[in-house]
Structures are given as C-alpha cells and as structure tokens.
Amino acid sequence: MSDLSAGRDENPSESAELSFLSGPDANNDCVRDPQGASRGAALSALGAYLQNMRTTDLLSREAEVDLSTRMRHGDESARELMILSNLRLVVSIARRYSDRGLAMEDLIEEGNLGLMKAVDRFNPDLGFRFSTYATWWIRQSIERALLNQVHMIRLPVHLMEKINSSLSKREHDLAMGIDPGEDLFTIHPELLPLLREPLSLDMPLGDREDGSLLDVLEDTERPSAIRLIELREDHEQILRCLSILRENERRVVELRFGLEEVTTPPMEDHLAADLDSSHHLSAKIRSSRQGGRKSSERGDGMTLEAVGKILGVTRERVRQIESHALAKMRSYLEHPEGFSAGGSSPETKGRKSKRS
Template identity: 40%
Template sequence: MSTTHNTDSMAVYMRDIARYKLLTAEEEIELSKRVHDGDDNARQHMIQTNLRLVVKISRRYLNRGLALADLIEEGNLGLMRAVEKFDAIHGCRFSTYATWWIRQAIERAIMNQSRTIRVPVHVAKELNSVLKHANQLRTLLGREPTEDEIADAIGIPVERVQTLIRTTVTTESADALQYGSDSISIYEVTADEQADAPGDRMETDCRNDMLEQWMEKLTEQEREVVRMRYGLGGFGEVQTLEMIGQHMNVTRERIRQIQVKALKKLRLIVKRDDISLEEIL
C-alpha cells in the first residue's frame, strides 16, 4: 500500500472521528451504567467519542517500530477493554481510566514488534522492564519520566536505558533522535491541545487521591524518599539521591536502595489493587 494511500486513509479516519463530541462527566456515568447492563449502543458510543484520545496517545509512540495506523489499531483495542471495565462510581473521568489501557495495548504491541525484528530474548526482557518502570513512574509523577529517573528506579546505568530504547527505533529515524541525560522524555510527546481543559484538574486530583492511598502503605521513610525524589507532597522540586542522603544523614546508595524498595512495594500494591491502578492512569 502506497504512502499516499495511507496518508489519505488516515485523513479520512481523522475526519470521521472528529464528528463525535466529547462526553460530559454525567454522560460518562449514564453510558457506563448502560454498558454494564449490556447495552451495545452505549458501548459503541463510548468507544466512538474517545477515538481521538487513542490518536493523541498513539502519536507519542511514533518512531518505535510501528506505523501510526498500527499504533491506533492497537490503542483502540485497549480503549474497548477500558469501556468494558470502567466504573464511574469511583469518581475518575473515563479518559484518566482509559489511558492506562490504551498505553498498555500499544506497548505490548511494540514489545511484540521488537521480537519480530529479532531482538535477543534477554534484551526484550530488559526493554520490558524499562517500559514497566516507565509506566509506574508515569503513574507516580503524572508526567513522562526522564531516562535518568527510569535508570534510578531499575538500578541500571542511564546509558543502558538509552540503548534499550534505541532497539525499538527504526534505522531510518534513529539518526534523527538524540538521547541524553537531560532529555525530557523517552517518548516523542506531541502538543496536547486540551492540556488546560477544565477536566484536567479533576483528573489530576483523582490521580493524586489514589496515589496518596498507595503511599500510606509505605513506611514513613519510604514515603519521604519517594516524595523528595519525585517532588511530590509539597516538596516541589525533584531532589537528587545525594541531596536526600544529606537530608537524612545516610549515603546516596542507601537512599537508592530505599527508593527501589519503595517502588517495588508500590508496583505490588498497584498490581493487587487493579481498579485503582486503572483509574489513576
């Protein structure tokens, strides 16, 4: 299929999905109830009104081995799953809930693609670890994690994280990308035209509420390290391991160990509390 044909098809698709209006919170609640009652029309309506969300998220994964159309197709599968599992009674907007499912579906497809291009098994496992930790940090921070943050969480050099990321980038685009310790994100993030939408505040508050519930299950020391390391809970700026070590009068390595242990705990908590994880993302 020619590039021109692909471009034309995508343009038609974008025009088609643009005609569906975004749902209000009240409409989400009503449709969610109908979906749980087996109303297929309600299910289809929830899917159609959120197709633009899939496109927006899919664009963040460009140049990682899959074409945009393929990313959207995989993301749509995640969206369908989110519609089936969404429960509006917990107070989060559907877009917050669905984002995790969409990302998970896309990242799983990228991992499968990495296997088709003959990435060694041990490399695929390492890359999967990077993606999992990136998801965990994204949940914790409410933003895309830096390569340094991912490396710290896993306990590997940042150069290794950069190498693993490059394994999923196509040869043609690899020269156009630069990876450094100061890079903002491991993903190509596109502008979000709804970044200042009123609903974002609600979604952020929802995520923060769930995060606080998770953090309560950590020890006081672990909570303090996580909050200082990622600028949470009023600490403002992100602090280095050295800075936190000086504050607590322990070594940098000890702080790193506490951080890794705390993040492992959070990951287990999130895995156990599946509903909370999906709603916070």
C-alpha cells in the first residue's frame, strides 16, 4: 500500500473554486447546451448550486476523523455533513473534464456519486486526508460516465480489452486504498478523439427556426456543385471531340468508354454517372497528351474483345481504331481550327495531298 500520509489536501480555496461562474466568461466555461434553448436556465441552476456550497465550511483533519467515527456508529447527519463539505472538491475535479463531451452539471452529478462512495469507504486509519481518497473515487466515477458515452461507438476488441483491464485494476486499487495513478484518458489517449459532444442533426442553426444542421451537411452520394461544373465541362469537350470522328471511330470510342448516350443531354437521375463517363475519356486524352501512363479507367466501357464482336472486327483492329481516334481527338484539342465535323485532321489532309 502506498504511503500517502503526506498526501496534499485537494480542497481548493473558495474564491478560486467558484470564480469560473462569477467572471465575465462564465457563459463560455460552464454548461454547453447545443440546442441553446435551456442554456440560461441550466447555468442559473448550476450557479445557485455552487452558491449554496459556500455556506458549508471545509473540514479539518480532526473533523474528518470525528465525522468518520460518528458515521461508523450510524450517524447519518455526520455522513451528510461529510458529503456537503466536499462538494466543492467535486466541482474542482469535474472542471478538468469539461471538454470531454459531457455538460458540467452531468460531470458534477457523476462526481457526486463517486464522492458518496468515498464517504462510505473512507478509513482515517489509512493515514491520509479524505480529500485525497475522495479524489480517486470522484475521478473514477466521472471517467466511467465518459466511457459509457464512448461505448455508443463501436470500439476495436483489443482496445476494449485494454480499457476493461485498466478499469479492473483501478477499482481494485481503490478498494485497497491505493493511488490508481494517472487518469484513464492519459493512459489511453486514443479515447480522447471519441469524447465529443453529440449533436442532433435537427438542432437549429443559430437563431434560425426554419433551418437545421441537416440542411447544411454535404450529400456525399451526389457530386458537389464545383464537381458538376467540372464534369459538365468535360462532357461538352467530349461532345466536340466526338463530332470530328468518323462513324466507326466514334462507335469504338463510345463502346470502349461507355459513352453510347453521350450525345444526348444527361438525365437528372443519371447525371453523375453520365458525366463521369465523359470525365474518364477526357482524363484518358489528357494523359495521352502529357505522355503519361495510359489510364485503365473506362467507366462502364467494354473490353476490346467485346467491342470487336459487336463490330465484327478483330480485337487488334479495335485497338488500332481507338488509338487513331484518341490521337485525332488529342490533335483537335490542340488545334481545333483545322477540323470539320466528321472530317479529316490536318495530318490526314497532308497525307492525302502527298499521295496526289
């Protein structure tokens, strides 16, 4: 057992303990109500609770021993006085956990439960002040409440095993009157990101009564406005590129890149999918222009072999037509003035003139 006879008294001074409610920033440091409606009432109730604690004096070591002795003989008034005299200790400890996702009044309530356990289990013969012993139980009770909040989230099995092992050891130490050491969240810092105040999706935004948090959350299943603009630009660019291809070239590109409906305006229900097909082809052309590796993304496009069966040509012939079509589209993007719809590129015209 640890020798804690020299353990320091955790009871803070009255002025320091209550200052966080009396200062100009009291509204920021106390109860955080995301809905905003009951914030003032909760703060007022908590303030009244803390003001009432001022009427109870702190206990000396001798008074703690006397009250503990009376409690052993069934004196309920002694137990009540021991609890009331240490309520400020609970507030002091609860403030250390004020950024962990629970409102201050909830932290104080959980801390008070720990204080009651400490009062019932305290033995002055152990040789240390009650405030030292009570601090362990108050922390344990608050941390238990915070863990219950974390348990709403599915945790990895190995982490749960570590936490349960730590809790069992700490509770054993408490029962034996041994200092459990650092708080649970210092031992397991991976829990800290999980301690966030839960927010309702229906909570109002500021003073607005007709809007909620749900109204401003991004719909990840649909493309953003900027993304739609980018996709539409690609779509329009591909339409222009397809217009300069011969019929067989156009057909190969459409089948290979899933663009069979690309010449018609995309329907709203299939907007993202249709525009994405254009985007894949646009990326393919850009990659080829920059000399990069060929992209394997083709949206819902067909394989060379499948396209060959539809057109009645070999797999290699499909590859040649596709390669020539992409080169023509690339040239069009670089020098659009030299092309006509379904016509020849400047290179093709040059070859024809040489032959003649």
